[in-house]
Amino acid sequence: MKQLQKLGKALMLPVAALPICGILMGIGYALCPSTMQGGEVTGLIEMIGFFLVKAGGALIDNMHILFAVGVAVGLADDHDGTASLAGMVSYLMITKLLNTTVVTTLMPAVANDEIKTLAFGKIENAFIGILAGIIGAVCYNKFKGTQLPDVLAFFSGKRCVAIVTALASIIVAAILLFVWPLIFSGLVWLGDAIVSMGGIGAGIYAFLNRLLIPTGLHHALNNVFWFDTIGLGDLSNFWAGKVTGDIGTMGTEINWDLGMYMSGFFPCMMFGIPGAAAAMILNAKPERRKVAFGLVGSAAICAFVCGVTEPFEFAFMFLAFPLYVVYALLYGIFTVVTYYVGFRAGFSFSAGLTDLVFSASLPAAKNTLLIIPLGLAALVVFFVVFYFAIKVFDLKTPGREDEDTSAEAPAKLANNSFTDIASGVLAAIGGKDNVTNVDYCATRLRFDVKDSDKVDDKAVKAAGAAGVIKPGKNACQVVIGPKVQFVYDELKKML
Structure with a gap:
C-alpha cells in the first residue's frame, strides 16, 4: 500500500500538466471553430486558435510520455532528473520492441490474430508509460551510487542508470511479448463491460472513483477510462475535439457517448459539495459553527472553482466514514442521471467551474446550461442527505466532534x-x-x-x-x- 501511495503521488506530477492543456485548447476551439468542425483555417484569429489547439494537443496526445518521465522523477528518492532520462529510455525501448512491425516479424502468427494485433498496435499508452516510469525510478534508486572498476569508472554512478534501465527494459519487453495480450484482453473486457452498461456503468465508475480516494488507487481506475490505455480515452478524445462516432486518438472508433465518464462529476463537485458543506455547518455546535464554516466552507469554494475536493473529503471521511460511502454513492447516482439527461462536459484537471467554461466550446460538449438544474438538484440532494444523516445518526462531522482542536x-x-x-x-x-x-x-x-x-x-x-x-x-x-x-x-x- 505504501508503494501504491507513492505511485499515486508520482502520477500527480504529469497530471498537473493537464490544466494548461485545457486552457489552451478551450481558448483555441473558441477562436477557431474550423479546428473541430472542419473547413479552412483563415484569418489571424483562427490561426491563433489553431495554434493554441495544437499546443494543448501536444501534451494531451502524448500523456503516455509525460507519465514515463513524471512517474520516474516522482518515484526517485531525490527527484533527480537522471531518473526522468531513465524513464524515457525504458519507454522508448519497450515501445520500440513491442510495436506491431517488430512483433509480427518475431511472431508471424500475431498478424492473423486480431486481438493481439490490436494489443501491440496500442502499446504506446498510459499503462506502458507508467510502467516505464517505475522501471526508470527503480533502476535509478538502486544503481545511482554504483562504483565500477577503474577501467569502466566513466560509467559509474548516475551514468550507469540509463544503461541498466535499457537492459532491464529489454527483459520486461520480452515478458510483455507474451503477457501484454492477456493484460490488454482483461482491460478490454473491463472497458467493454462498463461501456455495455451505459449510464449505469458510468455511475459505477464514478462511485468507485470517489470511494478509492483515501487509498490513492483512483488514479489507476482513471487511467483505464480517461486515457487511451484500452482504447477508451474519454478525457483525451474529448479534448482532442472528437465526438462520438469519430475515429479516436488511438485510431479506433469512439463507440461510447464521449464525456460520459466525466460529466457526472460537475454537478457533484460544483454544487453537491457546497450543499453537503452547508449541512455540516448547520449541524455544527453553535459555538463551533464559525470553525466549521472556515474549514468546509472554504473547501467547498475550492471545489466549485477548480474541482479540488480533497480538503473537503478528508475533513470528514474518517470522522464519519459511512457518510463518505454515501457521498461516493451520490456521485454514482448523479452520474447516471447526468448521462440520461444528456449533459456533457469534460475536464482537463477536475470538474470545477474553470474546466466547465473551457470545455463548453468543445464539439463533444452538450447541453451545457443543464448544469444549472442538475447543479441545483445536487445542491438540494447533497444537503438533505447530509443534513439528516448527520442529525439522525449523530455523525461527528467538523464542528460536532466531542473535543475539537481544529479551531x-x-x-x-x-x-x-x-x-x-x-x-x-x-x-x-x-x-x-x-x-x-x-x-x-x-x-x-x-x-x-x-x-x-x-x-x-x-x-x-x-x-x-x-x-x-x-x-x-x-x-x-x-x-x-x-x-x-x-x-x-x-x-x-x-x-
Missing part, C-alpha cells in the same frame, strides 16, 4: 501562516526524530515515519491541517489543501 486551522491557512502550520504538524507527527522522509502531492504532505502511532491526529488538525491518514505503520499523510507546497517548503527547512 486554529482556518485562521492559519487564511493568514498564510505556513511556518506555524509546518511547526505544528512536525510536532504533531512525533517531531524530527520520527520522520525519515517527507514529500508532497497536490494537497497532501506525505511522511515516511518510524512509527505512525506517535502521530497525534487532533494535534495535526489543530496545527492547520484538514485531516490525517495513516495508510501503514510507517506512513502518514497530512491533508493541507492547494497551499501544501508552501507548508512543505517551511517543513523542509525545519528538517
